[in-house]
Structures are given as structure tokens and as C-alpha cells.
Amino acid sequence: MKKTKQMKKILIVEDEKTLCLLYEEELAKEGYSVTTANDADTALEILKKKKFDLIITDIRMPGKNGIDLITKIMGLRKDIPIIINTAYQSYKSDFMTWAADAYVVKSSSLDELKSKIKEFIKK
Amino acid sequence: MLLSIISQSFFQSFSLEDNLLVILTALTSGSGVGFNRAMLFLAEGDKIRGEMWLGPRTREEAKYIWEVLSTPGIGYIEIIEHNRSLVDKNADTLSARIKSLSYSLHEEPLLLPALSASKKEIFIVRDAGNEPLVDKKFLETIGVNDFLCIPLYARDETMGEIVLDNAITNAPIEAKDIKLASICGLIAGNYIYATSLHAKMVEMEKLAALGEMAMFITHQLRNPLVTIGGFTDQLLNAQVEKEKQKRNLDIIKEEIRRLEKVVFELGHLLRVDLKKPVSIEVQPIIKSVLQSTDIKIKKKGREVRPRIEKNLPRILCEPTYLGEVLRNLLDNAFDATPPAGKIFVHVYRENKNWLVISVKDTGLGIPEHLKEKMFKPFFSTKEKGIGLGLLFVKRVMDAYGGKIEVESEEGKGAKFKLYFKCEEGG
Amino acid sequence: MSQLRKDVLSGRWIIIASERSKRPDDFRPHQSQVEKRMENKGFCPFCEGNESKTPPEVFSLRKAGTSKDTPGWRVRVVPNKFPALERGTPPPKPNKGLFQSMPGVGVHEVVIETPDHEKELVDLPLPHIREVLFVFQERIQNIEEELHYQYVQVFKNKGKEAGASLSHPHSQIVATPIVPKRIKEELYSAERLFTRSQECFFCRIIKEEGENKERLVYQNSHFCVIAPFASRFPFELVLYPLRHSPHYSSLTSDEFKSLAPALKTVLLKLKSILSDPPYNFIIHQSPNLNLSQKKWPSIENSYHWHMEITPVLTRVAGFELGTGFYINPVPPEAAAGYLRENSHKDRK
Numbered sequence: 078m079k080k081t082k083q084m085k086k087i088l089i090v091e092d093e094k095t096l097c098l099l100y101e102e103e104l105a106k107e108g109y110s111v112t113t114a115n116d117a118d119t120a121l122e123i124l125k126k127k128k129f130d131l132i133i134t135d136i137r138m139p140g141k142n143g144i145d146l147i148t149k150i151m152g153l154r155k156d157i158p159i160i161i162n163t164a165y166q167s168y169k170s171d172f173m174t175w176a177a178d179a180y181v182v183k184s185s186s187l188d189e190l191k192s193k194i195k196e197f198i199k200k
Numbered sequence: 201m202l203l204s205i206i207s208q209s210f211f212q213s214f215s216l217e218d219n220l221l222v223i224l225t226a227l228t229s230g231s232g233v234g235f236n237r238a239m240l241f242l243a244e245g246d247k248i249r250g251e252m253w254l255g256p257r258t259r260e261e262a263k264y265i266w267e268v269l270s271t272p273g274i275g276y277i278e279i280i281e282h283n284r285s286l287v288d289k290n291a292d293t294l295s296a297r298i299k300s301l302s303y304s305l306h307e308e309p310l311l312l313p314a315l316s317a318s319k320k321e322i323f324i325v326r327d328a329g330n331e332p333l334v335d336k337k338f339l340e341t342i343g344v345n346d347f348l349c350i351p352l353y354a355r356d357e358t359m360g361e362i363v364l365d366n367a368i369t370n371a372p373i374e375a376k377d378i379k380l381a382s383i384c385g386l387i388a389g390n391y392i393y394a395t396s397l398h399a400k401m402v403e404m405e406k407l408a409a410l411g412e413m414a415m416f417i418t419h420q421l422r423n424p425l426v427t428i429g430g431f432t433d434q435l436l437n438a439q440v441e442k443e444k445q446k447r448n449l450d451i452i453k454e455e456i457r458r459l460e461k462v463v464f465e466l467g468h469l470l471r472v473d474l475k476k477p478v479s480i481e482v483q484p485i486i487k488s489v490l491q492s493t494d495i496k497i498k499k500k501g502r503e504v505r506p507r508i509e510k511n512l513p514r515i516l517c518e519p520t521y522l523g524e525v526l527r528n529l530l531d532n533a534f535d536a537t538p539p540a541g542k543i544f545v546h547v548y549r550e551n552k553n554w555l556v557i558s559v560k561d562t563g564l565g566i567p568e569h570l571k572e573k574m575f576k577p578f579f580s581t582k583e584k585g586i587g588l589g590l591l592f593v594k595r596v597m598d599a600y601g602g603k604i605e606v607e608s609e610e611g612k613g614a615k616f617k618l619y620f621k622c623e624e625g626g
Numbered sequence: 627m628s629q630l631r632k633d634v635l636s637g638r639w640i641i642i643a644s645e646r647s648k649r650p651d652d653f654r655p656h657q658s659q660v661e662k663r664m665e666n667k668g669f670c671p672f673c674e675g676n677e678s679k680t681p682p683e684v685f686s687l688r689k690a691g692t693s694k695d696t697p698g699w700r701v702r703v704v705p706n707k708f709p710a711l712e713r714g715t716p717p718p719k720p721n722k723g724l725f726q727s728m729p730g731v732g733v734h735e736v737v738i739e740t741p742d743h744e745k746e747l748v749d750l751p752l753p754h755i756r757e758v759l760f761v762f763q764e765r766i767q768n769i770e771e772e773l774h775y776q777y778v779q780v781f782k783n784k785g786k787e788a789g790a791s792l793s794h795p796h797s798q799i800v801a802t803p804i805v806p807k808r809i810k811e812e813l814y815s816a817e818r819l820f821t822r823s824q825e826c827f828f829c830r831i832i833k834e835e836g837e838n839k840e841r842l843v844y845q846n847s848h849f850c851v852i853a854p855f856a857s858r859f860p861f862e863l864v865l866y867p868l869r870h871s872p873h874y875s876s877l878t879s880d881e882f883k884s885l886a887p888a889l890k891t892v893l894l895k896l897k898s899i900l901s902d903p904p905y906n907f908i909i910h911q912s913p914n915l916n917l918s919q920k921k922w923p924s925i926e927n928s929y930h931w932h933m934e935i936t937p938v939l940t941r942v943a944g945f946e947l948g949t950g951f952y953i954n955p956v957p958p959e960a961a962a963g964y965l966r967e968n969s970h971k972d973r974k
Contacts, residue, residue: 093423093427095427095451095455096423096426096427096430098451099426099427099430099431102434103430103434145668147669148668148669149668149669151668151669151679152668152669155669155676155679164422164423164426169708169709170791171791171792172671172672172736172791172792172796173671173791173792174707174708175671175679175680175707175708176669176671176679180707180708183422183423183425183426184422184425184426184429185425185426185428185429185430186429186433187426187429187430187433383630386630387630387641
């Protein structure tokens with residue numbers, strides 16, 4: 078039986094709901110299956126149950142911040158690629174961000190984010 | 201001993217006056233060291249103005265002071281306290297005599313004292329009566345023939361000047377005295393400069409340090425920009441169904457409105473200090489605010505219960521700000537109160553000095569740990585809140601000499617009390 | 627007695643306020659040990675085994691037979707993974723006028739000092755410390771081959787309060803196409819002082835402090851460590867090579883053999899008497915000697931590389947007033963005294 082090519086699954090951790098909507102729609106167009114979480118704890122809960130091929134996370138969020146989140150994720154499973162997607166340049170000076178594979182600074186065009194997704198998503 | 205006075209008491213507070221007093225004290229507090237009297241001028245614009253003059257007025261007073269000061273057990277703090285009281289007293293202190301003095305730093309002919317400050321050079325004057333470089337009126341004020349002018353400056357900016365003499369003992373001013381004075385001058389100059397920087401820093405801290413400001417702008421602006429950019433791109437690209445078109449445009453519109461709000465509130469915040477207060481009657485302003493918000497509040501099922509006392513005094517404030525502040529608090533109360541809840545507005549005179557506007561809601565109340573944080577920038581419990589509202593309220597109250605108090609218990613609602621200073625004679 | 631002291635090189639005035647003299651006990655910092663252990667429960671990109679999380683290494687000292695970007699290394703250098711500046715050729719000189727700008731161009735590398743997350747630089751055995759110091763030299767030389775990097779800075783932040791974003795021992799190397807302002811001022815100053823006296827200012831200081839001994843903390847055959855006369859901060863220290871040399875690249879292997887114990891001893895003393903404080907050190911050296919001749923004609927003679935070591939003591943801070951005017955409550959003579967008399971106990 079021909080196995081259907083599975084859609085790649087992306088988990089987006091972002092507290093701004095309109096942004097979540099935008100990402101869901103745009104990434105669905107690229108053929109990805111998108112799940113969103115609005116904070117770190119929710120994301121961790123979801124990760125316990127589902128597998129993902131890529132995680133995209135903001136840094137400044139209510140509750141735990143994105144850097145703590147990726148440190149925690151790395152502590153559990155090192156193999157999921159992670160992209161940091163944030164409005165701030167300044168977190169680049171925190172070497173803990175190296176737990177991620179890419180650091181994208183939010184801008185009005187999604188091109189950079191899309192190209193990093195292509196580059197790092199689990200093959 | 202001298203520099204230890206400075207190091208011990210200096211920088212205990214950032215009050216400019218206190219610390220300048222420390223320096224003058226250091227220069228005059230011993231009978232073997234330093235000088236009898238020290239006069240301080242501060243630069244203001246392109247002039248120097250008489251600010252403080254420290255020293256005994258007569259020989260008897262000098263003797264008394266020095267005896268007191270050489271009593272064992274008297275430390276530097278006491279000396280400074282003593283001097284502060286000399287400087288504070290109203291009647292005919294030395295300081296009073298120079299407060300009206302001011303000299304231009306640029307107008308020719310430049311004479312002493314201004315000459316020293318302007319050129320940033322030390323001048324030692326002997327036989328002032330025959331010295332053409334000395335301003336005659338100044339000579340009358342200082343009343344001695346020998347004195348020393350020490351300019352105060354930092355970087356390349358003139359900060360002021362200190363003029364020293366030995367009017368009581370008539371001791372000659374020697375090289376070691378000049379050296380001492382010049383070191384003190386150096387410290388004082390730098391210190392005045394630093395205080396002005398500090399004042400600026402405090403101002404900026406009110407807007408939450410530059411870094412946070414930048415972060416705020418980045419955050420508040422970037423997210424809406426991503427949203428607008430992204431949804432606009434969608435519209436520009438392929439065939440988009442009408443429904444989606446409308447939805448996108450709605451979202452874009454909302455984000456733009458949000459950006460406008462940020463820009464507006466920010467600008468507002470920055471401008472608070474610039475508007476001069478006037479004497480106003482609170483009643484009509486409060487009534488008008490209540491009227492305009494009434495519909496909105498009633499529509500959503502809450503009720504406002506106003507109680508405005510009679511014979512309220514006038515206050516000094518900027519009228520549009522008063523309206524905004526009240527609107528701000530009403531908005532918050534509105535958001536906090538459940539439907540069918542009540543908002544109590546009470547306006548009364550608390551005592552001779554204060555008029556109080558209190559806004560009380562019957563909402564969830566404010567937990568203790570948030571009471572401080574509330575007034576900090578960018579703090580908001582609302583989803584689309586920007587967090588500048590309460591900061592604005594606080595700035596207005598601070599700017600016009602008032603204060604704000606919050607009473608609240610978790611679960612029992614919150615009461616915000618705005619205290620406005622009553623106009624004198626009101 | 628309080629004193630006003632002038633730091634001749636920088637022109638700064640410092641007040642040393644001895645009336646409020648503080649003892650080392652007054653400087654107990656926060657719990658840095660606890661921090662480290664807690665952090666380890668998560669993840670650290672510098673640790674052995676996580677090489678895939680760093681960019682490809684540009685240099686390493688490793689066990690024979692192991693390959694790049696795999697475990698087996700003792701010291702490892704990687705470029706910054708998310709740089710704000712990019713390595714590459716700089717554009718031509720910036721435009722004149724109000725809107726001068728130069729897009730970010732530079733080098734930023736991280737030297738991971740040991741694969742062991744729990745250790746600190748000061749805990750490493752002397753040969754290992756020697757290797758780290760040698761790696762600094764290696765990288766400086768490599769970077770300066772590209773002539774448009776005028777200045778290379780090597781520095782270390784240890785502890786959160788000192789600016790370190792994680793606790794795994796590391797240092798950083800930053801190279802810029804221009805000489806930073808503060809360094810420029812120091813260079814000009816050194817040149818002026820040399821012109822006046824025809825003697826390297828630093829050599830004079832080393833000689834005088836060596837004779838005077840009041841502020842001398844440590845000395846061996848090639849290096850000395852002193853608490854500067856006009857210290858801005860409590861327990862501020864400077865490490866000087868005894869042999870005049872403007873640039874770190876001139877260090878010989880004999881000198882490395884002395885540099886390691888000098889650095890280790892001094893860091894151990896600080897650790898011991900100030901209860902493991904956060905600290906910074908930074909190497910001040912001349913600009914790229916391949917370039918310096920035209921811009922800094924006397925630099926070979928007037929400048930002397932050195933390392934500034936400053937503990938970060940938050941409880942009684944040196945007071946900076948924004949004018950470069952400091953109050954330091956611990957006279958350097960006292961600091962030197964405490965540091966000298968303390969014979970460090972080798973921990974771990």
C-alpha cells in the first residue's frame with residue numbers, strides 16, 4: 078500500500094493570538110500541520126503527548142520565558158529542531174539561545190521564518 | 201581631615217544643596233586649616249548666581265563656633281547640621297546677602313568674580329581695593345581686601361564658583377590653602393555636573409530605563425507590524441475569498457488602532473510635565489466625564505454612583521489631565537467590576553490641604569504584590585493593555601504635587617484615591 | 627585619611643575613602659555554586675556532547691584521533707552562533723557628515739575553556755590553564771592576519787552579575803575594524819607619557835610598584851600583579867608582564883609557563899577571600915601590529931599589554947558618578963595586604 082507522505086508537524090509557542098492565526102494559515106499553505114500554544118507550560122504539556130518535527134517559540138511570554146522553555150526541551154529530547162522567533166535582537170547575547178537552531182527576529186515579512194523552517198525542519 | 205569630611209558625608213544623599221554645603225563646611229570648619237568664609241555661586245544659563253555663603257559674621261560668633269566645633273565628640277555630621285541651620289535661617293544671614301547677586305559670564309568687561317568662573321582660572325586677589333579687575337559692588341558685599349576665587353567646572357562647562365576669604369582672622373592666604381581650595385573646587389565642579397546627570401537619569405527611570413523603553417517600543421510595535429505585514433501579504437497574493445478579505449482587513453484595522461494608541465499614550469506620557477497647572481473647579485469636569493462615560497458603562501450593565509460634596513475648594517491642575525485621569529480610573533474600575541457591579545465615585549475635601557477623588561469598584565481587588573507594580577510602565581493585566589494608564593495617572597499626580605493611594609483586598613474590590621492639593625485660600 | 631588620587635594614564639580622579647574602610651567579609655556575594663548546580667538540570671550548549679548545538683569550531687585542542695565538533699577536546703573555540711556582527715570585508719571608510727554609519731562587521735568568538743561544566747577556570751590544573759591562555763594567542767594571531775581587524779579584545783565574564791549568560795566556563799574574543807574609544811584614549815595617553823620621559827610608562831609603574839611593595843599582590847619570574855594606585859573598584863587588580871611588550875602575541879612558551887600560575891594564584895586569592903565573587907578580566911593590548919606603524923608610531927615602545935582583573939562586588943559598589951569620578955572604599959594598599967597574606971587553599 079502506498080504510504081501517504083506525512084505532513085510535517087510544527088508546534089508554535091506564541092502568546093499573541095492574532096500572530097498565531099497568521100502563522101497557522103501561512104504555514105498550512107506551505108503544507109505543514111500547525112499546533113499553537115500560548116505559553117511555555119502549555120507547550121510542554123502538548124510535547125508530552127505529541128511528536129513534532131519543529132518547534133517555533135517566542136521568548137517574551139507570560140509565565141516561563143522562551144529560553145527556559147528550550148532549555149527544558151533540550152533536557153528532555155535533544156533532537157527536535159527549534160527556531161526562536163522574537164521581536165527582540167537583544168537576546169542574542171544570551172548564549173543559552175544556542176540550544177535553538179536559528180534565531181529569527183520578527184519582521185513584517187514571513188520570508189525569513191519560512192526559509193529557516195525549510196532549512197531546519199526534521200527531514 | 202578635610203577630605204575625610206567630604207568622603208564620609210558626601211554622596212550620602214543626592215541633594216545638591218546638602219553636598220555643596222559639605223564642601224563649604226570642609227573649607228571653613230577649622231581654625232588652622234582652610235578659610236574663614238566660603239561663598240558659593242552656581243551657574244544658571246549664562247550667569248552665575250549667589251547661592252550660599254558660609255561663615256561667622258563676627259569675630260565673637262567665629263570664636264563661639266570654633267569652640268563648639270573643637271569640642272570632643274562633635275563629628276562632621278553635627279558640623280554640617282549646624283551649618284545648615286545657619287544657612288537656613290531667614291533673617292540676615294550671610295547667604296541672604298548674596299542671594300540677589302548675579303553676574304554675567306559673557307558680558308564685557310568681565311570682572312571678578314565672574315572672570316574666574318568664565319575663564320575657569322583661579323584668581324588670588326590681594327589688596328582688592330586697588331585691583332581694577334574686581335567688581336566694585338562685589339567688593340562692597342565681601343568687605344575684605346584679600347580673597348580667593350576658585351572656578352567650578354566639569355568637562356568644559358562652567359558650573360559655578362567659590363570665593364574664599366579670612367575676614368575674621370585676617371590670616372594671609374597661602375599656597376597650601378590655595379591647593380586645598382582647588383581640590384575642593386574640582387570635586388564640587390564634578391559633583392554639580394554629576395547631580396544634573398543624575399537628575400536626568402531619574403527622569404528617564406520614570407519612563408523605565410532606556411533599555412526597557414527600547415524594548416517596549418520594539419515589542420509593542422513589532423507584533424502589530426508582523427500581523428499587519430502578514431495579513432496584508434495574504435490579501436496581495438492569491439485569490440482570497442471575500443470573507444477572508446474582510447477578516448484580514450478587520451484585523452489590520454485593529455492593529456493599526458492599537459499602534460495609534462501606543463503612540464498617543466507614549467506622547468502623552470512624555471508631555472505631562474510641560475503643561476502648566478491652573479486653578480480649576482473640579483465639579484464641572486467630573487460631571488462631564490461621568491456623563492460621557494455613563495452610556496458606555498450602563499450599556500455593559502454596570503452602574504456608577506457618584507457623590508460630589510458641596511463647597512469643594514479649587515485645585516491647581518491641568519483641566520484636561522484631570523479629566524483623563526478620572527477616565528483612566530473609571531476604565532480600570534469598569535474592567536474590574538463584574539456585570540451588575542457598582543462603581544462608587546466620591547469627591548470630597550479631606551482637610552485643609554487635600555481634595556480627594558476616590559473611585560471604588562466591586563471587582564476582584566488587587567493582590568498585595570501587585571500594588572507596587574501597578575504603577576510601573578508596561579504593566580497590564582488586560583489582554584490588549586499597554587500598561588501606561590496608571591503610569592500616566594501617577595505622573596500627573598506627581599507633576600502637580602498630589603498623590604495617589606490604593607486600598608484593596610483581594611476579593612473585595614479596589615479603591616483608588618487621588619489627592620489633589622487645594623489652592624491656597626480655597 | 628581619605629585621598630584624592632589621579633590615575634595618570636586615564637586622567638581619572640578617584641577618592642579613596644579609608645574612613646569607611648571595608649573588610650573582605652563585607653563583600654560576601656550571592657550563591658554562585660548553587661546557581662551552577664541548578665542550571666545543570668537543564669541543558670548547556672557548551673558542554674561536551676552538545677557540539678552539534680554550536681557552530682562548527684574554528685580551533686580546538688583535542689585528543690589525538692578525535693575529529694572536529696565531537697567530544698575529546700580540552701579547549702574549543704566556536705564563532706558566535708547568532709551574531710549581531712558578521713565576519714567579512716568591511717565597506718570603504720564611512721561617509722562624512724551627520725549620518726556616518728558602518729554596518730556591523732567584526733569577529734565574535736567564544737572560547738570554551740573546558741568540557742567540564744562544573745569546573746571554573748581557576749579550578750583547572752596549570753597545564754590546562756596554560757592551554758587556554760595559549761589559545762587566546764593563537765586566535766589573536768589568526769584574526770589579525772586579516773588586516774582590516776584593527777583591534778582584538780579578549781575578555782571573560784564569570785558570574786551573572788559580571789555579565790555571563792551561562793555558567794559553563796568560557797571567555798570571548800571580539801575583533802573590530804576600529805579601535806574602541808577607551809583603548810584609543812589609553813594609547814594616546816601612553817604615547818604622550820612616553821614622549822615626555824622616553825620611558826614606557828607601564829615599565830615605570832612596574833618598577834616602582836615592585837620596589838614599593840605596598841600594592842604588590844604577586845610576582846614571579848615573568849609577571850607581577852598589583853592593585854593600582856588609583857583603583858576604581860575594591861580589589862581591582864592588574865597583571866603585567868615584566869618584559870616590555872605591547873602585544874599578547876609576543877608571549878613565549880616560557881612566559882606561558884609563568885602566566886598560568888600568576889593568573890591562577892590571583893584568581894584563587896580572590897575566590898578565597900571574597901567568597902567566590904563574580905569577576906571580569908580583560909586583556910588590553912596594542913592594536914594589530916601589522917597595521918599600527920602608521921597610526922601609532924611609537925606604540926612598540928610606549929604601550930605594554932596587561933590584564934585588568936576586577937571582581938564584581940555588588941554590596942559595596944565603587945561609586946561612579948557618570949563623570950568618571952569614583953569613590954572606592956577599599957584602599958588598594960589594604961586590598962593588596964589582604965590578598966598577600968591569604969594563602970589560598972586549593973579547593974576541589
